Amino acid sequence: MQVQKPEWQYVDDHFEEFVSELREAVKRPSIAAQNIGMDECAQYFKGLMEKHGIEARIIPTAGYPVVYGEVKGKDPNKTVLFYDHYDVQPPDPLDEWESDPFAGEVRDGKMYGRGVSDNKGNACARIQAVGALLKLRGELPVNVKFLIEGEEEIGSTHLSDFIRDNKDLLKADYGVWESGYMSPDGRPGMYLGVKGILYVELEAQGPSRDMHSGSAATVPNPAWRLVWALSTIKNEKEEILIPGFYDAVLSPTEREMELIRASMESREGEGGGNAASAPRRQYGVHSPLADLSPLDLRIRSLFGPTANICGFRSGYLGEGQKTVLPAKALVKMDFRLVPEQDPDDIYQKLRKHLDKNGFDDVKTRIITVDYPVKTSADHPVVKAAEEAALAVYGKPASIAPTQGGSGPMHPFKEYLNLPMVAFGVGYWGSGNHGPNENIRLEDYRKGIKMAMEFIDRL
Amino acid sequence: MQVQKPEWQYVDDHFEEFVSELREAVKRPSIAAQNIGMDECAQYFKGLMEKHGIEARIIPTAGYPVVYGEVKGKDPNKTVLFYDHYDVQPPDPLDEWESDPFAGEVRDGKMYGRGVSDNKGNACARIQAVGALLKLRGELPVNVKFLIEGEEEIGSTHLSDFIRDNKDLLKADYGVWESGYMSPDGRPGMYLGVKGILYVELEAQGPSRDMHSGSAATVPNPAWRLVWALSTIKNEKEEILIPGFYDAVLSPTEREMELIRASMESREGEGGGNAASAPRRQYGVHSPLADLSPLDLRIRSLFGPTANICGFRSGYLGEGQKTVLPAKALVKMDFRLVPEQDPDDIYQKLRKHLDKNGFDDVKTRIITVDYPVKTSADHPVVKAAEEAALAVYGKPASIAPTQGGSGPMHPFKEYLNLPMVAFGVGYWGSGNHGPNENIRLEDYRKGIKMAMEFIDRL
Numbered sequence: 009m010q011v012q013k014p015e016w017q018y019v020d021d022h023f024e025e026f027v028s029e030l031r032e033a034v035k036r037p038s039i040a041a042q043n044i045g046m047d048e049c050a051q052y053f054k055g056l057m058e059k060h061g062i063e064a065r066i067i068p069t070a071g072y073p074v075v076y077g078e079v080k081g082k083d084p085n086k087t088v089l090f091y092d093h094y095d096v097q098p099p100d101p102l103d104e105w106e107s108d109p110f111a112g113e114v115r116d117g118k119m120y121g122r123g124v125s126d127n128k129g130n131a132c133a134r135i136q137a138v139g140a141l142l143k144l145r146g147e148l149p150v151n152v153k154f155l156i157e158g159e160e161e162i163g164s165t166h167l168s169d170f171i172r173d174n175k176d177l178l179k180a181d182y183g184v185w186e187s188g189y190m191s192p193d194g195r196p197g198m199y200l201g202v203k204g205i206l207y208v209e210l211e212a213q214g215p216s217r218d219m220h221s222g223s224a225a226t227v228p229n230p231a232w233r234l235v236w237a238l239s240t241i242k243n244e245k246e247e248i249l250i251p252g253f254y255d256a257v258l259s260p261t262e263r264e265m266e267l268i269r270a271s272m273e274s275r276e277g278e279g280g281g282n283a284a285s286a287p288r289r290q291y292g293v294h295s296p297l298a299d300l301s302p303l304d305l306r307i308r309s310l311f312g313p314t315a316n317i318c319g320f321r322s323g324y325l326g327e328g329q330k331t332v333l334p335a336k337a338l339v340k341m342d343f344r345l346v347p348e349q350d351p352d353d354i355y356q357k358l359r360k361h362l363d364k365n366g367f368d369d370v371k372t373r374i375i376t377v378d379y380p381v382k383t384s385a386d387h388p389v390v391k392a393a394e395e396a397a398l399a400v401y402g403k404p405a406s407i408a409p410t411q412g413g414s415g416p417m418h419p420f421k422e423y424l425n426l427p428m429v430a431f432g433v434g435y436w437g438s439g440n441h442g443p444n445e446n447i448r449l450e451d452y453r454k455g456i457k458m459a460m461e462f463i464d465r466l
Numbered sequence: 467m468q469v470q471k472p473e474w475q476y477v478d479d480h481f482e483e484f485v486s487e488l489r490e491a492v493k494r495p496s497i498a499a500q501n502i503g504m505d506e507c508a509q510y511f512k513g514l515m516e517k518h519g520i521e522a523r524i525i526p527t528a529g530y531p532v533v534y535g536e537v538k539g540k541d542p543n544k545t546v547l548f549y550d551h552y553d554v555q556p557p558d559p560l561d562e563w564e565s566d567p568f569a570g571e572v573r574d575g576k577m578y579g580r581g582v583s584d585n586k587g588n589a590c591a592r593i594q595a596v597g598a599l600l601k602l603r604g605e606l607p608v609n610v611k612f613l614i615e616g617e618e619e620i621g622s623t624h625l626s627d628f629i630r631d632n633k634d635l636l637k638a639d640y641g642v643w644e645s646g647y648m649s650p651d652g653r654p655g656m657y658l659g660v661k662g663i664l665y666v667e668l669e670a671q672g673p674s675r676d677m678h679s680g681s682a683a684t685v686p687n688p689a690w691r692l693v694w695a696l697s698t699i700k701n702e703k704e705e706i707l708i709p710g711f712y713d714a715v716l717s718p719t720e721r722e723m724e725l726i727r728a729s730m731e732s733r734e735g736e737g738g739g740n741a742a743s744a745p746r747r748q749y750g751v752h753s754p755l756a757d758l759s760p761l762d763l764r765i766r767s768l769f770g771p772t773a774n775i776c777g778f779r780s781g782y783l784g785e786g787q788k789t790v791l792p793a794k795a796l797v798k799m800d801f802r803l804v805p806e807q808d809p810d811d812i813y814q815k816l817r818k819h820l821d822k823n824g825f826d827d828v829k830t831r832i833i834t835v836d837y838p839v840k841t842s843a844d845h846p847v848v849k850a851a852e853e854a855a856l857a858v859y860g861k862p863a864s865i866a867p868t869q870g871g872s873g874p875m876h877p878f879k880e881y882l883n884l885p886m887v888a889f890g891v892g893y894w895g896s897g898n899h900g901p902n903e904n905i906r907l908e909d910y911r912k913g914i915k916m917a918m919e920f921i922d923r924l
Contacts, residue, residue: 203680207787212751221800222661222870224774225766228753231775232700239697242690244824293670294827295686308683316682317689318790319781324798329665329833331800332776340782342679342789366702369752375787413680414789 031112034121040095060139072158087151089180092131093160096123104443125438137459164416185430201382201410204345231322351377379418396461489570492579498553518597530616545609547638550589551618554581562901583896595917622874643888659840659868662803809835837876854919
């Protein structure tokens with residue numbers, strides 16, 4: 009019989025208790041969008057930290073409070089900051105859940121519940137890892153800080169201000185991002201960055217009310233205006249035509265390309281999030297994207313900025329026939345941006361492009377901006393995570409230099425200059441934001457061990 | 467004191483009774499879309515015809531019945547057919563009416579009610595004109611037929627079949643279309659045709675559900691597909707780019723141009739339907755239409771086919787931000803067609819154009835077709851109407867060779883080869899289909915006289 013490390017043995021011995029703590033977190037709905045149970049859940053995390061020997065407090069913000077925790081380590085010059093969030097998405101649609109989303113029911117080795125993967129499982133595992141190390145050794149090798157916010161699912165509205173106003177408190181050398189997902193082949197997935205975003209509305213105004221379409225020979229149509237404006241923004245080859253749009257885009261480095269190639273095999277198996285094969289398997293739309301190799305798609309997915317139509321609304325939206333000339337046309341677009349694109353600069357370029365092409369009548373409005381951020385794949389924090397993963401999972405991590413989505417990573421870079429690596433307890437089937445969100449308990453167990461090994465390697 | 471013609475005197479003497487008959491018609495809601503009061507209203511018109519000496523019957527169709535009426539005239543070789551409809555639009559929005567839409571209330575010389583202009587006022591005036599002539603003279607100069615259908619407001623679904631199956635019954639030499647409107651300067655407006663229509667849906671399919679827009683770098687977007695497809699259909703110069711689209715379009719004749727020029731002055735006054743100045747006065751959209759002269763706009767309005775976007779629906783349609791890549795994009799378009807464009811031919815050309823430009827993945831579906839129809843401005847039926855108008859109104863008619871809208875005129879041409887002229891009791895402020903639909907009683911009085919004079923001049 010293999011003798012386990014005492015740290016791992018401790019986790020196994022206390023696993024039932026750890027699972028129970030996680031269930032208690034899930035049982036406290038903390039739906040930021042609906043202001044349900046927020047304070048109670050923040051209090052729970054404060055209490056959990058204290059139970060595990062972490063000095064904790066709740067810090068008010070202009071929105072929902074932050075739960076902050078801290079433990080001094082042996083080496084006073086090294087600090088790691090864990091970023092998580094205690095708020096969750098609304099559980100709708102409720103009738104698609106197979107069990108109460110706020111019960112934390114365990115079936116077939118999985119715990120089901122809203123937020124169990126996104127992000128309470130990660131927050132609990134990291135707290136429990138620190139607690140276990142403290143119990144076993146009485147101290148940690150490095151300083152550990154926790155920042156658990158309550159507004160991630162509603163856009164992290166006050167996070168940037170909070171970090172700016174608490175630079176000294178949050179000062180750290182290494183950062184761990186909130187989530188990571190197991191690949192179908194059993195390799196732990198990590199990522200090192202997020203895309204930026206520029207979310208804009210484009211609006212063209214027509215007559216004051218929808219008119220009878222008999223007047224179309226003589227009255228300009230705002231839906232046509234937006235069609236023509238949009239067709240100058242991106243062409244059928246998927247080329248974004250705004251002058252200067254690609255100027256700041258960085259090419260993948262050699263090391264990043266190595267990571268991508270190494271990660272490709274882990275994306276061939278069963279299950280979700282597989283952007284590589286999506287265009288092929290899904291539908292018959294003609295697109296140059298359908299002709300790209302899985303590797304090229306993966307590179308686009310991680311390093312390519314986008315110009316996406318999220319919504320187009322104009323005129324009659326119902327069934328059957330209504331002969332109208334619309335009063336208004338509204339388009340919602342998101343541009344996903346990559347380092348070193350600046351969303352404000354891209355917005356200026358978009359506006360200038362529209363004006364130059366005669367579309368100064370098309371109004372534009374910024375809804376959201378966020379900046380792209382990426383940690384260098386050569387940074388020691390990545391190495392520590394890689395080595396810890398190999399030790400715990402017995403397989404090399406699948407590391408994406410960044411990801412297709414966005415997230416509030418930028419203030420960590422801007423105010424703390426913090427390198428970030430993302431890993432966690434979710435898997436390809438976790439179904440964040442959807443019904444029956446779940447994690448596998450074995451991933452949870454390893455996730456606790458992973459956090460311990462990571463801390464030990466900094 | 468001027469001595470009136472006995473026919474006009476008769477109308478004046480009985481005008482109160484005629485108004486009362488019209489009110490009774492309005493009091494019978496006949497909302498085809500909701501199947502409210504249809505039979506009762508058809509019976510009322512049958513009874514009204516009989517009261518006025520017209521042989522009447524109700525003829526079933528596969529939908530709502532037709533009310534048919536007939537009077538033999540002195541000249542058995544000349545027949546005029548009046549086309550009207552007894553169904554009305556729903557009265558919504560009810561709270562915008564200043565009086566009960568089914569009361570026929572008179573205020574300030576106007577009768578208010580759903581259908582009073584569209585089309586019960588016209589049907590009653592024509593029946594009463596025939597009744598008056600019969601009372602005074604015992605016979606009519608020509609045969610008169612009435613076709614009053616019950617499905618005009620729901621697309622005249624069974625009218626074409628009815629006409630095809632009753633060619634002999636409906637055989638006629640002259641036709642009078644259901645409606646006409648007084649111009650702001652007091653000239654009676656007439657028109658001689660309608661545009662055709664091709665109403666189509668264009669659909670592009672995306673992923674099976676809306677996806678997270680983080681996948682936009684690698685997954686084709688159906689909204690972009692439709693934007694690109696549409697931008698090949700019409701350009702910013704308002705040129706329709708489907709090859710062959712304009713091939714069958716007839717230029718205005720000399721006589722038609724004369725009519726247009728003569729009608730321009732009657733369109734400069736107060737009030738509605740003034741397509742000529744609409745683009746200028748309304749909003750700041752850039753369009754070549756804004757630079758056209760009133761005459762050029764009028765020519766486009768009558769003789770120009772259109773490619774209009776009635777609706778564009780894709781992705782997130784709500785307020786604020788949702789970052790999705792849409793599952794589907796749907797566009798509704800209507801093409802208004804002019805003689806001799808054939809809607810089926812135009813559909814084939816559209817389909818071929820899309821295929822040729824690589825958009826065979828964009829599905830198209832016909833919702834409605836109707837053919838453009840136009841009566842020659844040189845036809846004697848137009849002359850009879852012009853002369854009658856001059857006699858009754860003391861001003862020349864304002865005659866549009868056709869109009870911007872469409873209507874079910876085609877089966878009259880196809881099966882009966884019937885020349886059609888449109889005149890009636892409405893005015894520029896009648897507000898058909900809207901709240902507070904109304905006619906001016908003086909227009910109603912003259913409308914009865916107009917029908918009498920017209921019959922006398924055939």
